[in-house]
Amino acid sequence: MPALSKFEAAERLAQVVEKANSSDLVEIYDELFPERPSSTPPTASDIAEHIRSRLEAEEIVDLWNVVFPEIATSGMTSRMTKFTTTRKSSGTQTQNDSGL
Numbered sequence: 151m152p153a154l155s156k157f158e159a160a161e162r163l164a165q166v167v168e169k170a171n172s173s174d175l176v177e178i179y180d181e182l183f184p185e186r187p188s189s190t191p192p193t194a195s196d197i198a199e200h201i202r203s204r205l206e207a208e209e210i211v212d213l214w215n216v217v218f219p220e221i222a223t224s225g226m227t228s229r230m231t232k233f234t235t236t237r238k239s240s241g242t243q244t245q246n247d248s249g250l
Contacts, residue, residue, distance in 0.1 A: 159210050164198040166217050181216045182209070 154162070167178060179192040182200065205213070 156207050156210060159214065160201050160205055163210065163213055163217055164201045167198045167201060168194050170194060178213065178216060181213055 167175070170178065175192055175194055175197060176188060178197055179188050182197070182205075201210075201213070
């Protein structure tokens with residue numbers, strides 16, 4: 151499986167979140183905001199927007215493991231972690247990797 155850019159990974163996650171049922175949304179919200187338990191069910195569009203615009207690469211990897219556990223166990227996590235580590239150590243950043 152080819153490596154994904156931060157933008158591509160965030161978009162795939164957001165698309166799945168937009169179709170998620172309410173119990174999955176609560177699990178995803180809890181993964182994103184462990185210090186802020188949800189008293190009301192979060193909306194899919196709010197979570198998807200947060201994923202698209204505000205997640206760092208490390209957070210995308212963590213959320214990927216929740217949303218796509220079958221892919222995470224097949225090695226996607228190690229490839230994404232390697233990508234993240236390489237990008238951080240080189241100090242380079244592209245528009246898609248900026249989190250803007």
